[in-house]
Amino acid sequence: MGTTRNRTRIALTAAGLSAAVALSGCAGVGGKGEEASGSGSSGGDGGNSFAGDPSGNLTIMGFGGEDEVAQARVDAFTKAHPSVKVSHPKGEFDAQQFLTALAAGNPPDLVYVDRAIIGTYAAQGAVVPLTDCVKARKVDTSAYREAAINSLTLDGKLYGIPEFYVVQVNLIDAKTLKSKGIDPSKIQTKDWPALKSTATSLYESNGSKIKRVGFDPKLPDSFPLWALINGAQIVKDGGAPNLNDPKAVEALDYAITLVEAQGGWTSFKAFRDSFDIFGDKNPLTTGTITAFPMENWYVNVLRDSIPAGLQLAAQPITDRQGNPVSTLGGSAWAIPKGAKNPTAACAWAAEMTATDTWMKAAEARIAKTKADKSFFTGLFTANKVADEKIRETYKEPAPKPGFEQAIQAFYDTLDTAKAMPASAAGAQIDAAWKAAVGRALGGQSAQAALDQAQKEAQAAFDKAKK
Incomplete structure (x- = not known):
């Protein structure tokens, strides 16, 4: 229950990643320890390919964006970056499909993937370090919960931007x-x-x-x-x-x-x-x-x-x-080696997890609960600053004591989760x-x-x- 599908996808990843990386050497996917352009850029131009104004096509795997929390953030990105045409087909991350695309030298620009497997992808050179992405988009990583950041950091390099915080x-x-x-x-x-x-x-x-x-x-x-x-x-x-x-x-x-x-x-x-x-x-x-x-x-x-x-x-x-x-569980945004539009991919990862964007998502969730004559059960994200601001702004006692007890128990667990x-x-x-x-x-x-x-x-x- 809850994580079974994630575990199945991880098993597929374990079975297929090494073979995919071996096949994809000539397609621009490096082995262990290789960094794109020496700093996490995937553009191959020797500079920071995450910098600049994003434009063009952005292809994303693993993100359906179907509920109001997701859609509010998608809307925030498209409003901020109207020159980017986003394609994110419905459906969860498909490890086999990703590995096939990787081996063919045609990976998506961005993947939304379980944080538990980022280390494997990073070690095999399938995803790139985000050092330059963080710098280019001025992402304040201190705003994110340390445990989530640590789960995406291999050999001192950050390979993903965390999203939700599952306890x-x-x-x-x-x-x-x-x-x-x-x-x-x-x-x-x-x-x-x-x-x-x-x-x-x-x-x-x-x-x-x-x-x-x-x-x-x-x-x-x-x-x-x-x-x-x-x-x-x-x-x-x-x-x-x-x-x-x-x-x-x-x-x-x-x-x-x-x-x-x-x-x-x-x-x-x-x-x-x-x-x-x-x-x-x-x-x-x-x-x-x-x-x-x-x-x-x-x-x-x-x-x-x-x-x-x-x-x-x-x-x-x-x-x-x-x-x-x-x-502690949750997914993250990661950029594959060989992504054709790393600039837009980086901008998306930064925008979707920013404090202001999460506030827009919370506003959308509150509007939905009011329309449904229901109540807010909280948003639990890897952005601690956003979480605290959302809780302070929108959290009211649930009308059912048992639900309030559950919501409070989850909040109380956030800082001790590992x-x-x-x-x-x-x-x-x-x-x-x-x-x-x-x-x-x-x-x-x-x-x-x-x-x-x-x-x-x-x-x-x-x-x-x-």
């Missing part, structure tokens, strides 16, 4: 808890035996058929979160994998016991996959999953389920000492741990699964660093 808290079906006489504070990650007891007390089945899951640990996607809860970071500073850290192994073991205690993986997965998390039949509204860790964007989705009877509650995710923790460090083998590391969690859910021991993943990921990292 997690535990979202809860308060109606089911109330019917069982259980306080929302019992949905917590500090005391693992107590959480398992709460989960199993809420779990219901009819023979082998699951009727309700008490707590969904959201495996496989949330393995990095469980490792973090237990004090382990699965990618070290510097980008080396740390997948079989004893605390990570312990965390995976525990999360799997939650699944096993609630029907076992085969039944659990089939039950969970049957839900549409975007409609009124989502599991929190229907009472079929009582709680799970979930990202901040989802509260805006759940708001539409209030008429269907949703009663929401939330609790922060903490480590085992009780300190708030969260993994991003995985950029890695030259980021895509391969991601694919390795995901495969390992799949094997462990299928019956292999967590230790053996993560030992194998560590071996594979370390080999990929060592190769990328040569």
